[in-house]
Amino acid sequence: NAGVTQTPKFRILKIGQSMTLQCTQDMNHNYMYWYRQDPGMGLKLIYYSVGAGITDKGEVPNGYNVSRSTTEDFPLRLELAAPSQTSVYFCASSYSRSRQGAGGNTIYFGEGSWLTVV
Amino acid sequence: LAKTTQPISMDSYEGQEVNITCSHNNIATNDYITWYQQFPSQGPRFIIQGYKTKVTNEVASLFIPADRKSSTLSLPRVSLSDTAVYYCLVGRSGAGSYQLTFGKGTKLSVIP
Numbered sequence: 001n002a003g004v005t006q007t008p009k010f011r012i013l014k015i016g017q018s019m020t021l022q023c024t025q026d027m028n029h030n031y032m033y034w035y036r037q038d039p040g041m042g043l044k045l046i047y048y049s050v051g052a053g054i055t056d057k058g059e060v061p062n063g064y065n066v067s068r069s070t071t072e073d074f075p076l077r078l079e080l081a082a083p084s085q086t087s088v089y090f091c092a093s094s095y096s097r098s099r100q101g102a103g104g105n106t107i108y109f110g111e112g113s114w115l116t117v118v
Numbered sequence: 119l120a121k122t123t124q125p126i127s128m129d130s131y132e133g134q135e136v137n138i139t140c141s142h143n144n145i146a147t148n149d150y151i152t153w154y155q156q157f158p159s160q161g162p163r164f165i166i167q168g169y170k171t172k173v174t175n176e177v178a179s180l181f182i183p184a185d186r187k188s189s190t191l192s193l194p195r196v197s198l199s200d201t202a203v204y205y206c207l208v209g210r211s212g213a214g215s216y217q218l219t220f221g222k223g224t225k226l227s228v229i230p
Contacts, residue, residue, distance in 0.1 A: 004161075035220070042205070043162070043220040059219075090161045105209055105218060106152065109161025 002026050006091045006110035013081040013117045021076040021113050023091030031094045032074040033058075033107070034066065036087040043090065049074055050096070081117045089113045122206045127225040136193045138224050140206030143187050151182060151189045154205040156223070162205060166191070193226075201228045 004025045013019055025032065030051050035043040045058030049068040063085055065077040074093075078085060091110040123141040130136045142151070150169050154162040166173055168180040168189070179192040193200055205223040 040222075042222045045219070092161070106164050106167060107154075107162075107218065109163065112159070112161055 004091055004093055004108055004110035006089075006113050008113060009111070010114045011116070013078070013115065015081060015083065015117060017081050018077070018079050019081070021078070021089055021091070021115075023074045023076065023110060024072050025074075025091075025093040025108070026072065027093060027095070027108065028071065029093035029095045029108070030071070031096045031105070032068065033092040033094075034064070034074070034076045035090045035092065036060065037090065037112075038087050046076065046089075078115075083117050085115065086117045087115060089115060122208055122221060124204075124206050124221070124224045126222065127227070129227045129229060130196055131229050132197055133195050136196050136200075136226060138191045138193075138204055138206075138226070139188055140191070141188045142206070142208045145186050145208050146210070148210045149208045150210060151180065151186075152207045152209070153178070153180065153191045154207065154220070156203045156205065158202075162220070165204075196226075196228050198228050198230060200226065202226060 007022045033048045034046040037043045044060045046060055046064050047058055047066040049055045052068050052071050055066050055068050068074050090112050092107045094105050094107045096105050152167040153165045155165050156162040166175055166178050166180045168182050170182050173180045181190040203223040203225050205220050207218050209218045
Protein backbone atom coordinates (compact mmCIF):
# COMPACT_ATOMS: atom_id res chain seq x y z
CA ASN A 1 0.00 0.00 0.00
CA ALA A 2 2.07 2.94 -1.30
CA GLY A 3 -0.26 5.83 -0.33
CA VAL A 4 1.07 9.17 -1.59
CA THR A 5 4.38 9.03 -3.46
CA GLN A 6 6.47 12.07 -4.28
CA THR A 7 9.58 12.39 -6.44
CA PRO A 8 12.28 13.57 -6.27
CA LYS A 9 13.06 13.59 -2.55
CA PHE A 10 15.90 16.09 -2.90
CA ARG A 11 16.72 18.60 -5.62
CA ILE A 12 18.99 21.60 -6.04
CA LEU A 13 17.97 24.14 -8.65
CA LYS A 14 19.72 27.19 -10.00
CA ILE A 15 17.85 30.49 -10.08
CA GLY A 16 15.71 30.68 -13.19
CA GLN A 17 15.54 26.95 -13.81
CA SER A 18 12.26 25.08 -13.97
CA MET A 19 11.28 21.68 -12.69
CA THR A 20 8.32 19.44 -11.92
CA LEU A 21 7.64 17.69 -8.63
CA GLN A 22 5.75 14.49 -9.28
CA CYS A 23 2.98 13.17 -7.03
CA THR A 24 0.84 10.08 -7.33
CA GLN A 25 -1.64 8.41 -5.00
CA ASP A 26 -3.14 4.94 -5.14
CA MET A 27 -6.05 5.42 -2.73
CA ASN A 28 -8.58 6.64 -5.33
CA HIS A 29 -8.85 9.94 -3.44
CA ASN A 30 -10.71 12.75 -5.15
CA TYR A 31 -8.90 15.64 -3.42
CA MET A 32 -5.19 16.31 -3.86
CA TYR A 33 -3.04 19.11 -2.49
CA TRP A 34 0.38 20.67 -2.62
CA TYR A 35 1.74 22.32 0.52
CA ARG A 36 5.05 23.97 1.25
CA GLN A 37 6.66 24.17 4.67
CA ASP A 38 9.41 26.62 5.52
CA PRO A 39 11.68 25.91 8.52
CA GLY A 40 9.85 26.17 11.85
CA MET A 41 6.58 27.07 10.19
CA GLY A 42 3.29 25.39 9.50
CA LEU A 43 2.18 24.15 6.10
CA LYS A 44 0.87 26.57 3.49
CA LEU A 45 -1.45 25.42 0.73
CA ILE A 46 -0.11 26.13 -2.78
CA TYR A 47 -2.71 24.49 -5.04
CA TYR A 48 -5.42 21.91 -4.65
CA SER A 49 -7.63 19.79 -6.86
CA VAL A 50 -11.10 18.41 -6.12
CA GLY A 51 -11.02 15.98 -9.03
CA ALA A 52 -9.48 15.21 -12.41
CA GLY A 53 -9.46 18.28 -14.62
CA ILE A 54 -10.19 20.68 -11.75
CA THR A 55 -7.53 22.71 -9.97
CA ASP A 56 -7.54 25.91 -7.93
CA LYS A 57 -5.19 28.23 -6.10
CA GLY A 58 -4.44 27.98 -2.42
CA GLU A 59 -2.78 30.48 -0.14
CA VAL A 60 0.60 30.82 -1.93
CA PRO A 61 0.24 29.93 -5.65
CA ASN A 62 2.61 32.48 -7.21
CA GLY A 63 5.49 30.88 -9.10
CA TYR A 64 3.80 27.49 -9.38
CA ASN A 65 1.46 25.64 -11.71
CA VAL A 66 -0.39 22.34 -11.45
CA SER A 67 -2.42 19.99 -13.58
CA ARG A 68 -4.70 17.06 -12.78
CA SER A 69 -5.21 14.94 -15.87
CA THR A 70 -5.91 11.75 -13.90
CA THR A 71 -7.28 10.93 -10.45
CA GLU A 72 -3.91 9.51 -9.40
CA ASP A 73 -1.44 12.21 -10.48
CA PHE A 74 -0.99 15.83 -9.42
CA PRO A 75 2.35 17.28 -10.58
CA LEU A 76 3.59 20.67 -9.35
CA ARG A 77 5.53 22.80 -11.81
CA LEU A 78 8.01 25.45 -10.65
CA GLU A 79 8.70 28.06 -13.32
CA LEU A 80 11.74 30.34 -13.09
CA ALA A 81 12.91 29.10 -9.68
CA ALA A 82 13.73 31.75 -7.06
CA PRO A 83 15.53 31.47 -3.70
CA SER A 84 12.19 32.17 -1.97
CA GLN A 85 10.98 28.80 -3.26
CA THR A 86 13.56 26.96 -1.19
CA SER A 87 11.33 24.83 1.03
CA VAL A 88 9.99 21.37 1.74
CA TYR A 89 7.06 20.45 -0.48
CA PHE A 90 4.38 17.99 0.57
CA CYS A 91 1.83 16.41 -1.69
CA ALA A 92 -1.30 15.09 -0.03
CA SER A 93 -4.63 13.53 -0.82
CA SER A 94 -7.97 12.89 0.82
CA TYR A 95 -11.36 11.41 0.12
CA SER A 96 -13.95 14.09 0.66
CA ARG A 97 -17.57 13.07 0.82
CA SER A 98 -20.10 15.66 -0.17
CA ARG A 99 -22.96 14.75 2.14
CA GLN A 100 -23.45 16.59 5.38
CA GLY A 101 -22.22 14.90 8.50
CA ALA A 102 -19.91 12.64 6.54
CA GLY A 103 -17.02 13.34 8.85
CA GLY A 104 -13.93 15.42 8.67
CA ASN A 105 -11.49 15.54 5.79
CA THR A 106 -8.58 13.23 6.72
CA ILE A 107 -5.50 14.13 4.70
CA TYR A 108 -2.73 11.67 3.83
CA PHE A 109 0.70 13.13 3.12
CA GLY A 110 3.68 12.08 1.09
CA GLU A 111 7.16 12.03 2.59
CA GLY A 112 8.16 15.41 1.21
CA SER A 113 10.49 16.86 -1.41
CA TRP A 114 13.37 19.06 -0.27
CA LEU A 115 14.07 21.80 -2.78
CA THR A 116 16.95 24.26 -2.63
CA VAL A 117 17.26 27.13 -5.09
CA VAL A 118 20.74 28.65 -5.33
CA LEU B 119 -13.30 28.64 8.62
CA ALA B 120 -12.64 28.02 12.28
CA LYS B 121 -9.38 29.46 13.55
CA THR B 122 -7.45 27.36 16.05
CA THR B 123 -5.11 28.40 18.86
CA GLN B 124 -2.73 26.00 20.56
CA PRO B 125 0.45 26.37 22.65
CA ILE B 126 3.65 26.83 20.68
CA SER B 127 5.61 24.28 22.70
CA MET B 128 5.39 21.84 25.62
CA ASP B 129 7.92 19.74 27.50
CA SER B 130 7.20 16.46 29.25
CA TYR B 131 9.14 13.67 30.92
CA GLU B 132 8.95 10.15 29.64
CA GLY B 133 6.11 8.13 31.08
CA GLN B 134 3.90 11.12 31.81
CA GLU B 135 0.50 11.82 30.30
CA VAL B 136 0.50 14.85 28.02
CA ASN B 137 -2.54 16.98 27.32
CA ILE B 138 -2.49 19.52 24.48
CA THR B 139 -5.44 21.87 24.32
CA CYS B 140 -6.68 23.61 21.20
CA SER B 141 -9.14 26.50 21.17
CA HIS B 142 -11.59 26.86 18.27
CA ASN B 143 -14.21 29.36 19.38
CA ASN B 144 -15.94 29.76 16.02
CA ILE B 145 -16.30 26.08 15.19
CA ALA B 146 -19.30 25.42 12.93
CA THR B 147 -22.01 22.83 13.48
CA ASN B 148 -20.70 20.49 10.78
CA ASP B 149 -17.00 20.84 11.64
CA TYR B 150 -14.94 17.94 12.93
CA ILE B 151 -11.76 18.25 14.97
CA THR B 152 -8.70 16.44 13.68
CA TRP B 153 -5.21 16.15 15.12
CA TYR B 154 -2.08 15.45 13.10
CA GLN B 155 1.44 14.54 14.20
CA GLN B 156 4.58 15.55 12.31
CA PHE B 157 8.03 14.13 12.95
CA PRO B 158 11.08 16.00 11.67
CA SER B 159 11.66 15.49 7.95
CA GLN B 160 8.30 13.76 7.47
CA GLY B 161 4.83 14.73 6.35
CA PRO B 162 2.06 15.11 8.93
CA ARG B 163 0.09 11.99 9.74
CA PHE B 164 -3.44 11.58 11.07
CA ILE B 165 -3.73 10.78 14.79
CA ILE B 166 -7.37 11.11 15.78
CA GLN B 167 -10.63 12.79 14.81
CA GLY B 168 -13.78 13.58 16.74
CA TYR B 169 -17.00 15.54 16.75
CA LYS B 170 -18.09 15.58 20.40
CA THR B 171 -17.47 13.97 23.81
CA LYS B 172 -14.58 11.53 23.81
CA VAL B 173 -12.82 9.49 21.16
CA THR B 174 -10.07 6.97 21.88
CA ASN B 175 -7.86 4.93 19.64
CA GLU B 176 -4.65 2.97 20.11
CA VAL B 177 -2.54 6.13 20.00
CA ALA B 178 -4.43 8.89 21.79
CA SER B 179 -7.67 10.19 23.24
CA LEU B 180 -9.55 13.29 22.20
CA PHE B 181 -11.77 15.12 24.67
CA ILE B 182 -14.34 17.59 23.36
CA PRO B 183 -16.60 19.50 25.76
CA ALA B 184 -20.26 20.06 25.07
CA ASP B 185 -19.78 23.57 23.64
CA ARG B 186 -17.05 22.23 21.27
CA LYS B 187 -15.10 25.48 21.54
CA SER B 188 -11.98 23.61 22.54
CA SER B 189 -10.53 20.13 22.41
CA THR B 190 -7.77 18.30 24.25
CA LEU B 191 -5.46 15.71 22.75
CA SER B 192 -4.26 13.30 25.41
CA LEU B 193 -1.18 11.15 24.89
CA PRO B 194 -0.83 8.49 27.60
CA ARG B 195 2.62 7.70 28.98
CA VAL B 196 4.70 9.49 26.35
CA SER B 197 8.04 8.18 25.18
CA LEU B 198 10.95 9.86 23.41
CA SER B 199 9.45 8.79 20.09
CA ASP B 200 6.43 11.03 20.73
CA THR B 201 8.63 14.11 20.29
CA ALA B 202 6.96 15.84 17.35
CA VAL B 203 4.81 18.77 16.29
CA TYR B 204 1.08 18.31 16.85
CA TYR B 205 -1.46 20.20 14.74
CA CYS B 206 -5.11 20.80 15.58
CA LEU B 207 -7.40 21.34 12.58
CA VAL B 208 -11.09 22.09 12.39
CA GLY B 209 -13.06 21.44 9.24
CA ARG B 210 -15.59 19.27 7.48
CA SER B 211 -15.88 16.94 4.57
CA GLY B 212 -17.28 18.16 1.29
CA ALA B 213 -17.34 21.71 -0.02
CA GLY B 214 -14.66 23.92 1.48
CA SER B 215 -12.77 21.07 3.08
CA TYR B 216 -9.72 21.85 0.95
CA GLN B 217 -9.26 25.05 2.92
CA LEU B 218 -7.86 23.27 5.97
CA THR B 219 -5.00 25.35 7.32
CA PHE B 220 -2.09 24.05 9.35
CA GLY B 221 -0.84 26.61 11.86
CA LYS B 222 2.52 26.33 13.59
CA GLY B 223 1.26 23.53 15.82
CA THR B 224 2.54 22.54 19.25
CA LYS B 225 6.09 21.30 19.46
CA LEU B 226 6.20 18.54 22.09
CA SER B 227 9.60 17.67 23.51
CA VAL B 228 9.80 14.50 25.59
CA ILE B 229 12.67 14.51 28.06
CA PRO B 230 14.32 11.30 29.31
